Amino acid sequence: MQDSAAAEFEMAEYWYIKPGLEEQVKDFFAQKKEPEVVLQLDIPEKDFNIAGKGSSELKNLLKRLGVNSEVLRRIAVASYEAEINVAAHSRGGKMCSNVYDNLIYMQFRDNGPGIDDIEQAMIPGFSTADDLVRELGFGAGLGLPNIQKNSDALHITSALGNSTLVEIIICFT
Amino acid sequence: MTLQDIVELLEAEVLYEGADLSKEVPCAFSSDLISDILMCTKESTLLLTGLTNNQVIRLADMIDLIGIVFVRGKKPMQDVIEMGKERGLPMIATNMTLYRSSGILYNAGLRSCRI
Numbered sequence: 561m562q563d564s565a566a567a568e569f570e571m572a573e574y575w576y577i578k579p580g581l582e583e584q585v586k587d588f589f590a591q592k593k594e595p596e597v598v599l600q601l602d603i604p605e606k607d608f609n610i611a612g613k614g615s616s617e618l619k620n621l622l623k624r625l626g627v628n629s630e631v632l633r634r635i636a637v638a639s640y641e642a643e644i645n646v647a648a649h650s651r652g653g654k655m656c657s658n659v660y661d662n663l664i665y666m667q668f669r670d671n672g673p674g675i676d677d678i679e680q681a682m683i684p685g686f687s688t689a690d691d692l693v694r695e696l697g698f699g700a701g702l703g704l705p706n707i708q709k710n711s712d713a714l715h716i717t718s719a720l721g722n723s724t725l726v727e728i729i730i731c732f733t
Numbered sequence: 734m735t736l737q738d739i740v741e742l743l744e745a746e747v748l749y750e751g752a753d754l755s756k757e758v759p760c761a762f763s764s765d766l767i768s769d770i771l772m773c774t775k776e777s778t779l780l781l782t783g784l785t786n787n788q789v790i791r792l793a794d795m796i797d798l799i800g801i802v803f804v805r806g807k808k809p810m811q812d813v814i815e816m817g818k819e820r821g822l823p824m825i826a827t828n829m830t831l832y833r834s835s836g837i838l839y840n841a842g843l844r845s846c847r848i
Contacts (some may be wrong), residue, residue, distance in 0.1 A: 612791035619794060636795040637771045644767075644788075697784040702768035709772070 574678040574716040576585050576708050585713045585729060588663065595665070597621065603643055603668075605652035608696055614655050617641040625659065627732055634710040635664055641703045642668040642726050648693045650724065660732035662733065663712075668726040675718040682708070734758050734843050736800050736823050739779070742841055743802065743827040748814050752823040760846040762779055763835045767792060769804040774798070774847040781834055785830050790816040800820065806832045 599621060601614040619636040625634070635665050639655070646668055653670030654729050663681045675681050689699030708714050713729035740747060747754065761846040763781040764770050767788060770780060774796045781802040782789060789801065790813060800823035803809065808826045809817075817824045827834055839845070 573831040593736045608786070612788060612794070618792065633775070633796060640791070641768065641771065696786050696788055697765055697767040697782075698788075700766040700768040702766075702772060706768055706772050726764060 571717060571719045572675065573683065573718075574714070576711070576714040578712045581700050581731070584731065586731065588665070593660060595660055597625070597659040599657045599659075603646040603653050603655055603670075605650065606647060606692070608647065611644055611647035612640055615643050618657050622659070622664070630733055631730065632725050635666075637730050638707045638710040638730065639666060641707045642666070642728065644698060645703050645726070646670045648689060648698055653723070662730045663729055666728040666730075668724075670724050672721065672723050674720045674722045675716070675724055676720045678716050679720060704716045711727075734838075735749065736825070737780075738841075739800075739802065739834070739838065739843075740825055742837050743829055745825040745827040746808075747803065748803075748808065748824040748826055749818045749827065752818075752825075753821065754823060756786055756799055756816060757824070758843060760844050761838055762846045762848075763830070763831050764827040765831070771796060773787060775847055779843075781831060781838075787813050787816055789813075790820065790822065793817070793820060793822050799825065802827060802834060804834050806831060 604610055615636055618639055619632060622632055622635060633660055643655055650670035651672055655665045658665045680686055684705045685701040687699045687701035693699050711728045712731050715727040718724035736756055736758060758779045759777060761779040761781060762773055765783045770792055777797045777799050779799050781804055781817050785803055785807050803826040806828040
């Protein structure tokens with residue numbers, strides 16, 4: 561995985577790999593294959609007119625590529641939750657989706673301020689969402705748990721005061 | 734049960750002309766929290782909600798919503814209605830509460846979606 565940490569920040573890290581897929585995930589990072597399709601989009605801070613558009617685009621692209629509908633739903637939900645997280649909780653960022661023949665690897669990188677305690681953020685119901693975000697129907701504290709539930713692998717690296725990187729792998733079969 | 738039946742049961746208003754109300758509705762889910770809706774909806778589902786912002790339409794891009802019932806007399810702004818119309822997503826609005834609307838549909842035989 562990428563090493564984006566500046567030395568002065570204390571990095572927090574979280575790993576989840578669906579049992580049985582450890583080898584496949586390890587191979588993916590070892591092989592460093594070139595993706596077949598790349599989709600990169602900006603996620604502006606607190607712009608809920610735009611938020612979610614990237615995940616819609618990604619879903620349409622994968623639908624055209626013939627990805628199975630159940631897998632498609634899992635990718636769309638994980639991507640949308642991650643995209644909303646960047647819009648709602650950070651100073652904005654980028655999403656980059658790399659499509660391979662057998663899986664999708666998505667990166668969501670924001671411009672800070674970082675997650676203090678990732679384990680806490682993973683607890684269903686824990687949320688730091690502000691009133692604006694809650695009024696829109698977000699802030700249930702289920703964003704990260706929902707991403708994990710739909711992912712085959714999830715890697716979060718963050719440091720308070722620095723950016724957060726959320727990496728998601730979902731296999732097509 | 735079709736969407737037309739639901740319009741009658743909930744004394745609802747159809748939010749744009751030409752919405753396809755002939756669709757058979759297999760099941761429903763009620764919530765005002767977006768993550769709940771994403772987590773609990775794995776099949777073609779009718780959504781009952783008090784959320785009226787554009788993100789409720791974005792939801793329909795991610796999961797398979799058969800239509801949306803806006804409750805408690807809430808109606809989305811015109812631009813949100815347009816977003817739904819572009820997607821061919823039927824949208825209706827009722828003055829009833831979320832609890833009452835859900836109860837009426839449940840009693841009429843509409844099951845809860847699989848979670």
